[in-house]
Amino acid sequence: MKNTKDIQKYKRIIITAGEPAGIGPDILIMSAQKKWPVELVICADPNLLLDRAKIINLPLKLRSYYPKKNPFPCKPGEISILPSLLSQNSIPGQLNIKNSRYVINTLTRATHGCITGEFAALVTGPVHKAIINKYNIFFQGHTEFLSKISNCSKTVMMLSNNKFRVALVTTHIPIASITKSINHKTLSETIHILSESLKKYFGILRPKIYVCGLNPHSGESGYLGREEIEIIIPTLNILRKNKNYQILGPIPADTIFQPKYLKHADVILAMYHDQGLPVLKYSGFNTSVNITLGLPFIRTSVAHGTALELSGSGKALPNSMITAINVAINMSNNCMYEKIIL
Ligand SMILES: NC(=O)c1ccc[n+]([C@@H]2O[C@H](COP(=O)([O-])OP(=O)(O)OC[C@H]3O[C@@H](n4cnc5c(N)ncnc54)[C@H](O)[C@@H]3O)[C@@H](O)[C@H]2O)c1
Numbered sequence: 001m002k003n004t005k006d007i008q009k010y011k012r013i014i015i016t017a018g019e020p021a022g023i024g025p026d027i028l029i030m031s032a033q034k035k036w037p038v039e040l041v042i043c044a045d046p047n048l049l050l051d052r053a054k055i056i057n058l059p060l061k062l063r064s065y066y067p068k069k070n071p072f073p074c075k076p077g078e079i080s081i082l083p084s085l086l087s088q089n090s091i092p093g094q095l096n097i098k099n100s101r102y103v104i105n106t107l108t109r110a111t112h113g114c115i116t117g118e119f120a121a122l123v124t125g126p127v128h129k130a131i132i133n134k135y136n137i138f139f140q141g142h143t144e145f146l147s148k149i150s151n152c153s154k155t156v157m158m159l160s161n162n163k164f165r166v167a168l169v170t171t172h173i174p175i176a177s178i179t180k181s182i183n184h185k186t187l188s189e190t191i192h193i194l195s196e197s198l199k200k201y202f203g204i205l206r207p208k209i210y211v212c213g214l215n216p217h218s219g220e221s222g223y224l225g226r227e228e229i230e231i232i233i234p235t236l237n238i239l240r241k242n243k244n245y246q247i248l249g250p251i252p253a254d255t256i257f258q259p260k261y262l263k264h265a266d267v268i269l270a271m272y273h274d275q276g277l278p279v280l281k282y283s284g285f286n287t288s289v290n291i292t293l294g295l296p297f298i299r300t301s302v303a304h305g306t307a308l309e310l311s312g313s314g315k316a317l318p319n320s321m322i323t324a325i326n327v328a329i330n331m332s333n334n335c336m337y338e339k340i341i342l
């Protein structure tokens, strides 16, 4: 019979290996060389992992995953496998459109397991957005995909390293669409999800949110753009009345990342992807983690892509994957409140 104490003692985390031709399998095999205090279950093709382990010359033992068995911690070099089969063998560095469905299948299965409580968190390896779209599956990124299959109208992308956190109002959309995507609703919902999640998972009770302007110099009193005057400032003024968080800004994005602001901010809120992420990635590319806030489960990810040219070379660094797993474990241990209600 199941011992409930044991179930609570060890958590089970699902990891998707991502694009098979990329470095996802490599960095997972490298991360599995460590001892982990949880059961890590990889959703991937077992032969892909065993072949890649041979190529990069690392030991790997795959244990069958049994949902009904109690979770157990992972020994170095061993990991649990939830099989999902490739359509065709994958060659490191060579994208194959026929394996796009496999990538989506692993994500769908893993998400389903998180929603039903089978897994305590989802950690994702990097996928190649273009090859999935080429297969005729509309795919902007994990953030949007996971939001859709979890029926979430709004989620927030936040990246973090040991220096600071950056969250985004808009995610994977063309530059030309950014302006029309920033309005009172999206800005308010982003700040609400952000503050609730910082409380829930990171124990920050009244987060200090420093908000970037959109235009150069925050619009220069309207002479370089009017979104600050018409949307951002009025919305922030309304939100400032909420005592659950503290808001500063808008502060021009070219100066907000100074140490004097970062020292006090719990998070910097950027208006779009390439306003915030280059700064964070510059400050710690290999130790950064990507977290989706507002989903009904915990999801973390590497903060880098498929790096096809490094696949199978043994040269990819596993640090971001190790950070993503550690952050997922910490978030699942810290989780303080229940659901975020918009
Ligand atoms: N989490 C994700 O799923 C995710 C994140 C970012 C990009 N992507 C996708 O990845 C694909 C390639 O994107 P890109 O080339 O812009 O970014 P990339 O992160 O794959 O590569 C950028 C640079 O960083 C290096 N790099 C990346 N990860 C590394 C690692 N672990 N160790 C050592 N060096 C590493 C690469 O060699 C390259 O020089 C695109 O399809 C993109 O959409 C996916």
Ligand SMILES: N[C@H](C(=O)O)[C@H](O)COP(=O)(O)O
Pocket: 140, 141, 142, 143, 144, 273, 277, 290, 301, 302, 303, 304, 305
């Ligand atoms: N914006 C992410 C980054 O630059 O690291 C990346 O594109 C992945 O995002 P998803 O987790 O939504 O796939």
